[in-house]
Amino acid sequence: MIYIITGPSGVGKNTIINELSNHLDFYFSVSHTTRPRRENEVNGKDYYFITEEEFENLIKNDQMIEYEQYGDFYYGTSKEELSNNSSIIILDLEVNGATKLLEENNNFKGIFIDIDDYELINRLKNRGHDADFIKKRMKLANLQREKKELYQYNVDNEDIKTSVRSEEHTSELQSPCNLVCR
Numbered sequence: 001m002i003y004i005i006t007g008p009s010g011v012g013k014n015t016i017i018n019e020l021s022n023h024l025d026f027y028f029s030v031s032h033t034t035r036p037r038r039e040n041e042v043n044g045k046d047y048y049f050i051t052e053e054e055f056e057n058l059i060k061n062d063q064m065i066e067y068e069q070y071g072d073f074y075y076g077t078s079k080e081e082l083s084n085n086s087s088i089i090i091l092d093l094e095v096n097g098a099t100k101l102l103e104e105n106n107n108f109k110g111i112f113i114d115i116d117d118y119e120l121i122n123r124l125k126n127r128g129h130d131a132d133f134i135k136k137r138m139k140l141a142n143l144q145r146e147k148k149e150l151y152q153y154n155v156d157n158e159d160i161k162t163s164v165r166s167e168e169h170t171s172e173l174q175s176p177c178n179l180v181c182r
């Protein structure tokens with residue numbers, strides 16, 4: 001089963017996926033991006049960091065199942081990533097790409113993560129963003145929330161301890177939804 005996790009920037013998608021990895025066996029779909037690698041990131045694990053020319057070649061050769069421009073960079077999922085044998089594959093995508101992919105594949109499951117505005121503004125501030133950037137991201141977040149209804153699961157990530165219910169960790173767990181979805 002393929003699960004697409006999405007939500008406005010800053011809601012904690014990464015934290016949820018990291019926490020899920022403590023309780024569940026799954027393959028994390030590694031995206032391609034033209035964004036420069038951050039210091040703590042590993043090529044091939046967090047992303048495949050490639051040039052714009054390489055990204056355009058992947059598109060030209062029909063190797064991408066979806067891609068989007070987000071901020072100044074391209075992000076996309078290759079068809080090869082989704083051909084992994086794992087019974088659970090998890091994707092972390094921004095809302096446009098996630099929604100398109102979900103609409104095109106009705107056997108995929110969509111999980112939309114969100115938090116309230118006050119908390120989202122605080123998290124963006126803590127990431128060191130300025131007021132102007134935060135204003136733009138909040139405007140975008142409100143547009144992204146319009147897609148929420150299209151997702152099978154909506155998760156409020158107010159507190160990671162309650163978002164991912166570790167007490168329900170059992171070997172029979174079949175789905176990330178047992179952990180994150182109400």
Ligand code: 5GP
Nearest residue numbers: 031067068070075076077092093094097098
């Ligand atoms: P960041 O630069 O912070 O790692 O990611 C920026 C945004 O790009 C995040 O919202 C993340 O979910 C999204 N993203 C990462 N990989 C992909 C991808 O393959 N396709 C799409 N559409 N979005 C992605």
